[in-house]
Amino acid sequence: xxxxxxxxxxxxxxILLVGMLYILGPLYLTLTTASQSYEFLLRNGxxxxxxxxxxxxxARIFTETRIPIQxxxxxxxxxxxxxxxxxxxxxxxxxxxxxxxxxxxxAFALILATIMLPVxxxxxxxxxxxxxxxxxxxxxxxxxxxxGLIAQVFGEPVQLELSVLNTHFGLVAPLVAHGxxxxxxxxxxxxxxxxxxxxxxxxxxxxxxxxxxxxxxxSRTSFAxxxxxxxxxxxxxxxxxxxxSSTPDMQxxxxxxxxxxxxxxxxxxxxxxxMAGAVIVSLVPLLMIALLQRYLVQGLVLSEK
Amino acid sequence: MNAIDTAIRAAAASITVKGLTKAYDxxxxxxxxxxxxxxxxxxxxxxxxxxxxxxxxxxMIAGLERVSGGKILIGAREVxxxxxxxxxxxxxxxxxxxxxxxxxxxxxxxxxxxxxxxKAERAERVTAVAKMxxxxxxxxxxxxxxxxxxxxRVAIGRAIVREPGVLLFDEPLSNxxxxxxxxMRVELADLHRRIxxxxxxxxxxxxxxxxxxDRILILNKGRxxxxxxxxxxxxxxxxxxxxxxxxxxxxxxxxVTGDGSTLRLADxxxxxxxxxxxxxxxxxxxxxxxxxxxxxxxxxxxxxxxxEDLGSHSVLAADLGGSIVRIATPFGMDIADRLxxxxxxxxxxxxLFDAATGRAMPGALGAH
Numbered sequence: 001x002x003x004x005x006x007x008x009x010x011x012x013x014x015i016l017l018v019g020m021l022y023i024l025g026p027l028y029l030t031l032t033t034a035s036q037s038y039e040f041l042l043r044n045g046x047x048x049x050x051x052x053x054x055x056x057x058x059a060r061i062f063t064e065t066r067i068p069i070q071x072x073x074x075x076x077x078x079x080x081x082x083x084x085x086x087x088x089x090x091x092x093x094x095x096x097x098x099x100x101x102x103x104x105x106x107a108f109a110l111i112l113a114t115i116m117l118p119v120x121x122x123x124x125x126x127x128x129x130x131x132x133x134x135x136x137x138x139x140x141x142x143x144x145x146x147x148g149l150i151a152q153v154f155g156e157p158v159q160l161e162l163s164v165l166n167t168h169f170g171l172v173a174p175l176v177a178h179g180x181x182x183x184x185x186x187x188x189x190x191x192x193x194x195x196x197x198x199x200x201x202x203x204x205x206x207x208x209x210x211x212x213x214x215x216x217x218x219s220r221t222s223f224a225x226x227x228x229x230x231x232x233x234x235x236x237x238x239x240x241x242x243x244x245s246s247t248p249d250m251q252x253x254x255x256x257x258x259x260x261x262x263x264x265x266x267x268x269x270x271x272x273x274x275m276a277g278a279v280i281v282s283l284v285p286l287l288m289i290a291l292l293q294r295y296l297v298q299g300l301v302l303s304e305k
Numbered sequence: 306m307n308a309i310d311t312a313i314r315a316a317a318a319s320i321t322v323k324g325l326t327k328a329y330d331x332x333x334x335x336x337x338x339x340x341x342x343x344x345x346x347x348x349x350x351x352x353x354x355x356x357x358x359x360x361x362x363x364x365m366i367a368g369l370e371r372v373s374g375g376k377i378l379i380g381a382r383e384v385x386x387x388x389x390x391x392x393x394x395x396x397x398x399x400x401x402x403x404x405x406x407x408x409x410x411x412x413x414x415x416x417x418x419x420x421x422x423x424k425a426e427r428a429e430r431v432t433a434v435a436k437m438x439x440x441x442x443x444x445x446x447x448x449x450x451x452x453x454x455x456x457x458r459v460a461i462g463r464a465i466v467r468e469p470g471v472l473l474f475d476e477p478l479s480n481x482x483x484x485x486x487x488x489m490r491v492e493l494a495d496l497h498r499r500i501x502x503x504x505x506x507x508x509x510x511x512x513x514x515x516x517x518x519d520r521i522l523i524l525n526k527g528r529x530x531x532x533x534x535x536x537x538x539x540x541x542x543x544x545x546x547x548x549x550x551x552x553x554x555x556x557x558x559x560x561v562t563g564d565g566s567t568l569r570l571a572d573x574x575x576x577x578x579x580x581x582x583x584x585x586x587x588x589x590x591x592x593x594x595x596x597x598x599x600x601x602x603x604x605x606x607x608x609x610x611x612x613e614d615l616g617s618h619s620v621l622a623a624d625l626g627g628s629i630v631r632i633a634t635p636f637g638m639d640i641a642d643r644l645x646x647x648x649x650x651x652x653x654x655x656x657l658f659d660a661a662t663g664r665a666m667p668g669a670l671g672a673h
């Protein structure tokens with residue numbers, strides 16, 4: 001709808017302005033607070049204008065907190081999450097689209113179901129499994145009565161135990177199980193001409209060769225899009241890293257940032273330092289978006305289809 | 306004739322199909338047992354309506370579909386259990402199926418690369434084929450930068466660069482516009498004359514079949530209706546199905562009853578003399594019906610329903626005893642406002658079919 005009434009224009013501009021204030025206001029406060037000193041904050045409360053302590057605050061983040069090592073953790077988590085998700089999604093979509101598997105429909109439905117069951121919902125059971133990855137096997141042995149048999153023969157039931165809590169693997173693995181990527185690749189594969197696979201077979205290329213020579217180069221944009229999306233989601237994950245990591249050296253930057261708030265009541269938090277930390281932690285995803293925003297948009301368009 | 310032409314001519318192999326069947330399950334039989342032999346170097350067009358099993362047949366020859374039973378021999382080799390790459394076939398697909406991310410050169414060289422051919426030899430072969438198809442100037446373009454006809458040529462080039470014994474085409478012209486389709490048809494015919502590869506060409510377009518084929522294999526529900534030269538198929542259709550499928554407008558088919566000496570239409574008019582009794586079908590091509598003139602058949606009266614003037618000729622539709630008969634007449638015949646036509650079906654041009662089976666009964670009306 002295109003209206004040219006002047007009054008409408010003004011109202012629209014006002015609404016836009018309010019929206020921008022709503023979004024940019026906190027961002028502005030983050031930046032101004034980050035550039036003031038703790039003393040200034042104690043004296044004046046909110047920092048409405050920028051100060052000159054920004055570099056000082058940043059230096060304190062690097063010297064007084066674990067944020068640097070935690071950012072390294074975040075990098076490891078986000079990168080491995082993005083790479084693992086890309087590979088897994090690509091392979092599963094390849095299997096579903098290009099091979100005549102009887103239960104491919106069921107498999108795909110189950111994969112889609114994971115989109116509706118993010119870690120936030122299944123956090124307790126996921127924690128249980130992560131604390132002992134063999135617990136499903138133990139449970140199975142118990143339920144089937146095999147363990148009773150083993151206890152009779154060997155004198156003791158089988159109780160396997162391996163915890164992946166507080167490891168990078170434990171931080172990443174539960175997040176990889178997410179169907180968005182598979183869905184994205186499947187949609188993309190279905191836009192490709194179906195005869196491509198047959199043509200490659202006629203040319204003598206088997207399934208593996210087809211995957212590497214034809215499908216992989218064609219999927220470059222989808223890979224980039226999915227990589228950016230999962231990297232960002234990995235970087236900003238909060239709940240699972242909070243639950244799965246117990247030592248500060250294993251926590252991710254976002255969790256570490258939240259932990260900068262003092263545990264005891266009554267103490268005024270060092271907001272300038274925390275905000276400086278927030279700015280630093282935001283730089284990585286910001287850089288990612290700046291560099292790869294083209295793919296991000298394509299990815300969003302693709303996953304909406 | 307260059308090296309590629311000679312190599313393909315030498316590799317041309319016959320295709321023999323023995324008791325070949327395809328069934329997805331016992332209820333859905335796509336192709337009942339089929340026996341057919343395609344000679345080396347022959348251009349065979351497999352023609353039929355959609356769903357008749359023609360693409361399935363082609364894909365079974367190519368090795369893209371499993372056979373449910375029977376044998377396929379290429380040359381003297383049984384190939385039904387071999388991988389596509391070991392069969393010596395190459396295929397051109399309906400939507401070309403070019404690799405979008407590869408240049409024209411890479412597209413054509415890919416099969417050679419997979420086969421492990423040395424780079425220099427690869428380049429030599431591709432260049433030779435590209436020159437033959439007029440693609441030499443486009444070798445570095447991507448398929449997306451080519452026109453439909455050029456893409457089609459790349460697909461053909463990709464197929465013949467391997468010097469296959471058998472060339473398979475799966476409705477390759479159906480994505481092109483009318484003019485381009487005509488040009489490509491001429492090019493294909495020319496190409497086949499030059500390289501002489503055994504060619505199987507699947508289509509539902511009778512014009513392609515008539516113009517390209519050495520022999521046409523007409524399929525109906527997986528069964529072979531007729532396998533013969535275009536001329537024989539046009540003039541001596543083996544069944545009502547073939548008669549109706551070939552020709553535009555198709556052959557007129559009318560139900561007749563024989564009383565021992567004559568064949569009568571449903572409304573009692575006599576169309577031919579024949580010592581037959583019982584129900585039959587007669588067929589006559591639109592261009593064989595004589596309007597107003599004298600011929601050696603019986604005169605019948607029909608009501609004109611409408612006419613289409615096509616420039617080169619006119620097609621009249623007339624009601625004859627309840628069924629519509631199409632007649633091709635010279636353009637400009639003075640029949641615009643006449644309601645009744647005097648038609649004559651020359652007996653020598655009549656085709657007689659069994660009413661129950663639809664099979665042709667050659668000779669039953671006398672000499673053809």
